[in-house]
Amino acid sequence: MPSPIAETLAVLLLVATLACAIVRPRGVPEAVVAVPAACLLLVLGILPLGQAGTEAGGLGPTIGFLAAVLVLANLCDRYGLFEAAGSWMAAGSRGRPVSLLALVFAAASVVTAVLSLDATVVLLTPVVFATVARLRLRAKPHVYACTHLANSASLLLPVSNLTNLLAFAASGLSFARFGATMALPWLAAIGVEWLVLRRFFAADLVGRGETRGVRRLPVPVFATTVVALTLAGFFVTSAFNVSPAFAALGGALVLAVPAVASRRITLRELVVSVDVPFLAFVLALGLIVKAISLHGLGSVVTHLVPGGSGLGSLLVIAVVAAVLANVINNLPAALLLLPAVSGAGAGPVLAVLIGVNTGPNLTYVGSLATLLWRRVLIRRGEELPISEFLRLGAITVPPVLITATLALWISLRLVG
Amino acid sequence: MTAMRIVVWVVEGTWEGCVDAAVEHFPADSEFALLHVTPSDVAEAADAASVGLFGRGFPGRRPNRRYDDIAADEGAELLAAAADRLGHADAELISRRGRVEREVVSAVAEGVDVLVVARDGDHSRLGPKSLAHATRFVVDHAPCAVMLVWPDETPGIDSIPPPKHGHPPEHEHPPKHERPPPPPHHRHEHL
Structure with a gap:
């Protein structure tokens, strides 16, 4: 098949895959379009079998790692870790909104770094929402902090x-x-978010919360210990050239066995929480993007991003990555950009991450916004009240992007 | 003479001062209503963030439904607490959800004499930040009289920052490359 036709078909399949993943017609799993799309590319020979095998072999362990981390986070929720964190934030803030915002920043940054941004978005944010409601304070600064930090505090590990x-x-x-x-860029991104949000929401950080009836729930010691040991395990396994995925798997198993035994979670819920359809979606997405790369776009991308580790190069890479993440979502953007820069050393690879991780705060959810817009509009039948969220994104993302990249440049010189 | 209809806009963080001002300034036989609006954008942003994850992980959890439930419960409790503080058992409780500023303006569109609104923000100093976006819109567009109150202690006039020396006020930007004569008060100070 001629390359332009192959390329066009692959791009169309990517768009269909992402559209299905966002719109989720009738709640079907995101893999329902992604897997057949990847298979079609294989059958038509647009993606050669050998290339697909190499790509799948590379993605496999990463996907396993992701599955283990998601299960770990879900089990932490079942042990009450997030509820406890909410109660400690409420009590620690003593009802003061600025103190609460600081605690939300700390919790969201740590949860995102250790248990992934998914845990912050799906598990921590509802707890923060409920905590703010219980204190009778305004929810907006705290909830927006969670959604922002899920992206910009996801640089560390x-x-x-x-x-x-x-x-x-x-x-x-x-x-x-x-x-x-990434420690310095992570801190820089969080610092800029704090400065901007604190100022942006100054008028909403008002009053004194209702703290009667607020008490600290007991911290689930077992779950916290296992998470801490798992975190240590990431470093230890990696130092001995063993995949840290095994540490995540170990942590998930150690939490899962007593959780199932004590009926905190049923075996069926545990299996469902592995979320196989999503893992299949990531694999299929990787293959589709590989096909797109092979038929021309890969070389375009390689020409678009500079290869050096100088400050200028790193900034260009981060900006290109941020823009691409906003056009096609950060996951395909990372899949497309990483192969183009991986030969140039750690600096450009990490600059791509700064772009694709912090960039999505720019346009709402940072990806295929129009589709999302339609989805929500259709479902709710109302105008989207997100102008404030967009304004916040417009004033946070550029300084976060620049400051974090500058921090990366310094960090590369310090850490080497 | 018919009783005045007073609507008190109840907002998290400032509602107590607002209710107290209504009690203090209006006759007890006024017709009171308490209004609370749950902002739709907060739950929307939180939900959208999970859509951005392609719904991955934690299948079976539906955050958005929970957000709406939490917000509705909190709004109802806040209105009940406000009614309690107001001390009028027959006060009408109005609960709305949507774009806060537009919901407030539409709730007072007809038959309302006064809307009681609290300032927002940091009250340790006076300044333009004492009105959040929604409050500013309501003050600008409410089709009735608006009573704007401090939610807690009224700051003294000495909390206004002193005028800056050596700079003309913002609306008097000098043209570039040309030094304007100092304003009269400035000249006076240096005589």
Whole structure:
């Protein structure tokens, strides 16, 4: 098949795959379009079988790692870790909105870094929402902080974001080296978010919360200990050239066995929480993007991004990655960009991460916004009240992007 | 003479001062209503973030339904607490959901004499930040009289920052490359 036709078909299949994943017609899993689309590319020979095998072989361990981290986070929820965190935030804030915002920042940054942004979005945010409601304070600054930090605080560790796991596999960095290099950019991104949000919501951080009846729930010691040991395990396994995915798997198993025994979670719920359809979706998405790369777009991307580790190059890479993440969502953007920069060393790979991780705050959910717009409009039959969210994105993303990239440049010189 | 109809806009963080001002300033036989609006954008943003994840992980959890439930419960409790503080058992409780500023304006569109609104923000100093976006819109567009109150202690006039020396006020930007004569008060100070 001629390359332009193959390329066009692959791009169309990518759009259909992402559209289905966002719109989820009748709640079907995101894999329902993705897997047949990838198969079609294989059958038509647009993606050669050998290339597909290599790509799948590379993605497999990453997907396993992701599955283990998601199960771990879900089990932490079942042990009451997030509920306890909510009660400690409420009590610790003493009803003061600025103190509460600081605690929400701390919790969202740590949860995102250690248990992935998914845990912050799906497990922590509802707890923050409920905590703010219980205190009778305004929810907006705290909830927007969670949604923002889920992206911008996902820079620290390979487990913090699926894009990081992909980069981790591509970069050849150890877990500790990755964390050490990204610590400064992570802190820089959180610092800029704090400065902007604190000012942006100054008028809403008002009053004194209702703290009667607020009490600290007991911290689930077992779950917290297992998470801490798992985190240590990431560093140890990686230092001995063993995949940190095994540490995540170990942590998930240690939490799962007593959880099932004590009926905190049924075996069926545990199996469902592995979310096989989503894992199949990631694999299929990887194959579709590979097909697109092979038929021309890959070389375009390679020409588009500079290869050096100078500050200018890193900034260009981060900006290109942020723009691409907003056009096609950050997951395909990472899949497309990482192969183009992985030969140039750790700096460009990590700059891609800064772009694809912090960029999505720019346009609502940072991806295929129009589709999402339609989805919500159709479902609710109302105008989307998100102008404030968009304004916040417009004033946070550029400084976060620049500051974090500058921090990366410094970090690369310090850590080497 | 018919009783005045007073609507008190109840907002998290400032509602107590607002209710107290209504009690203090209006006759007890006024017709009171308490209004609370649940912002739709907060739950929307939280839900959209999970859509951005392609719904991955934690299948079976539906955050958005929970957000709406939590917000509705909290709004109802807040209105009940406000009614309690107001001390009028027959006060009408109005609960709405949507774009806050537009819902408030439409709730007072007809038959309302006064809307009681609290300022927002940090009250340790006076300044333009004492009205959040929604409050600003309501003050600009409410089709009735608006009573704007401090939610807690009224700050003294000395909380206004002193005028800056050596700079003309913002609306008097000098043209580039040309130094304007100092304003009269400035000249006076340096005599």
